[in-house]
Amino acid sequence: MEAQVYKYLKDAGFTPEWVELRRQIAEGIAWLKANPYHPDRDRRLQEVNGWIDRHNRLVPNPSLTFPRVPADFGR
DSSP states (O other), X not given: OHHHHHHHHHHTTOOOHHHHHHHHHHHHHHHHHHXXXXXXXXXXXXXXXXXXXXXXXXXXXXXXXXOOOOTTTXX
């Protein structure tokens, strides 16, 4: 249901930044899981955690926050 609500918002031309960040975070975490020993992993991990920090500052409800991804994630 949550994805459907976001789709309606996006189709109407309104997508809050934190909603777009959720998508970026999910894609970033998937990349980290799929590439545990990639040379760019540490840089990507920092990037994902930056997105998480920004997301957590923007969400309208604290229950929507994400924990940061630990350095040893997926290894």
